[in-house]
Amino acid sequence: MNRPLRCAISLRLALVLTALALAPLAGIRTARADDPLGLYFGAAYGQSHVSAEFDRVVPGSGGEIDSSDSAAFQGMIGIRPISFLGAEITYVDLGQRGTFGSGGPAAGAPFVTSAQASQKGEAAYAMLYLPVPVIDVYAKAGLSRLTTDMSATYVLDGNSYSAYRSFDDVGFAYGAGIQWKLGQWAVRGEYERFDSAGANPSLLSIGMTYSLQ
Secondary structure, three states: OOHHHHHHHHHHHHHHHHHHHHHHHHHOOOOOOOOOOEEEEEEEEEEEEEEEEHHHOOOOOOOEEEEEEEEEEEEEEEEEEEOOEEEEEEEEEEEEEEEEOOOOOOOOOOEEEEEEEEEEEEEEEEEEEEOOOOOEEEEEEEEEEEEEEEEEEEEEOOEEEEEEEEEEEEEEEEEEEEEEEEOOEEEEEEEEEEOEOOEOOEEEEEEEEEEOO
16 A cells, blocks of 8 residues: 555544544533533635645656635634633645746756645544633644646756656644634634645635534
């Protein structure tokens, strides 16, 4: 079994085990009625940086896509059994972006004239909530599995070629955010960063969650 497949299976097992281990804690009530804890779900919309190295699809070309997309979104489901600790599973779509030129490779190396990449996948986080009054301030860290679909056109020795590749990367993911709770509803803004495609795509988003009681 190859390494990417083993990593993907490991991440899926981690997601399932996390959900199974924390689900019984959803009924714990340690907060006031107007500040509910427990199981929640939500969605967010924002701006991403789609990032991927050209070498992943055209070896030896150099350069990377690092471009913003304002059509990124994510969905999440999480649990906060106690006031300062929780866990969250998310699905994120960072959108699709393109670029032109690979920044002038060395003589004899392929020169990428244009490239496009889209990135989406899942992440599992541990959540740490800081003891700040009025609002919630939190940090999150865990693992992500992002799928990058990447295509490129390039020139080598005077000839033009095209290439396409789809690959999965399992890597470290982290972020931070703030949220304002209104009973069972909460408005949140957060920043997340991922290790994928030889680069560090990211997402800045605003969204809402709803806590079940």
